[in-house]
Amino acid sequence: MKLTTSLMLGIRLTVALALCCPLDAQPATVPDDALSTPVTQFEARGSFEDVLSKLAVQLRTDVLVGFLKAEGNDQKIAVSVDHGTIGDVLGRMCLQDTRYRIVAGTSPHIVNVLPQNPGSRGMELLRVRLTQFDMVTADWPQNLHMRVVEFSPELSAYLRKWYRLGSTQEPAGSPGANMTGTVSPPRVEIHIKNATILEVMNAVSEWTLRLSSSRDGSVQKGVTLWTFGWRCQIPQTDQSTFEFWSHAIFSAFPR
Numbered sequence: 001m002k003l004t005t006s007l008m009l010g011i012r013l014t015v016a017l018a019l020c021c022p023l024d025a026q027p028a029t030v031p032d033d034a035l036s037t038p039v040t041q042f043e044a045r046g047s048f049e050d051v052l053s054k055l056a057v058q059l060r061t062d063v064l065v066g067f068l069k070a071e072g073n074d075q076k077i078a079v080s081v082d083h084g085t086i087g088d089v090l091g092r093m094c095l096q097d098t099r100y101r102i103v104a105g106t107s108p109h110i111v112n113v114l115p116q117n118p119g120s121r122g123m124e125l126l127r128v129r130l131t132q133f134d135m136v137t138a139d140w141p142q143n144l145h146m147r148v149v150e151f152s153p154e155l156s157a158y159l160r161k162w163y164r165l166g167s168t169q170e171p172a173g174s175p176g177a178n179m180t181g182t183v184s185p186p187r188v189e190i191h192i193k194n195a196t197i198l199e200v201m202n203a204v205s206e207w208t209l210r211l212s213s214s215r216d217g218s219v220q221k222g223v224t225l226w227t228f229g230w231r232c233q234i235p236q237t238d239q240s241t242f243e244f245w246s247h248a249i250f251s252a253f254p255r
Helices: 048-059 086-096 123-127 145-151 153-166 197-212 242-248
Strands: 012-016 038-047 064-068 076-085 100-104 110-115 129-138 187-196 229-232 250-253
Touching: 038 048, 038 086, 048 064, 048 076, 048 086, 064 197, 064 250, 076 086, 086 100, 086 110, 110 123, 110 197, 123 197, 129 145, 129 153, 129 197, 145 153, 145 197, 145 242, 145 250, 153 242, 187 197, 197 229
Parallel strands: 012 187, 064 110, 064 229
Antiparallel strands: 038 076, 100 110, 129 187, 229 250
16 A cells, blocks of 8 residues: 555554553543443344444444354344443344353443354454564554454464464465555554453554544544444455465454
8 A cells, every 4th residue: 555645643552461541532421331332223133243233333433343253144133222222232132143242341442242152263262362462554444453463473373373274275465455545544553462362453443443533633634534343253264375364354343
């Protein structure tokens, strides 16, 4: 991606002892618990992921969703809530598709929706703890989650072992970014110590929320930067090279 306009933003985010630090720029009124965030009206039907995606779009200025897709067949659900909370909406969703459970973290900005089965594909990955994670780059918010593997030798080594166990294809090639243009992307600087992959993904999402709330003139006038949670689904290893496979595990959510 070529950088043709000067637009650089350096934000240092540190997570120590597996806890995300508070954000300086926050939505006007933030409940202590993300699940207590008010929902005036919400109605949707479709697969669990379809409904969750619609909810994530509606709430993305206040709360972001981290989502690991469960194994098994999707089923249709229907949810209608008036003057409730995020917890009310997600609770009704999980009652209809019992493959999922709600996990409220320590942050008022993030809620995670994970498989009910702790042994589901991807759960072990989310529990992997990194000694250090340092992301320093210039990119758009929607590209960051898929690129986490590029900035963690520990995660890369873990995924390469997984890949070798399931595929004989030699790593080659590289994935492309999700956005190109003439406006330079913001500078990203995230530093995290002693955190699980789940906590790293949540911290990256919080960075996108902080950036979108920036009022210091770092974001060029007329440029809208959306906030993003994350989605995780582990592809089969025999379908692509390591680079494509490892970058397809995590993506921005909603898409």
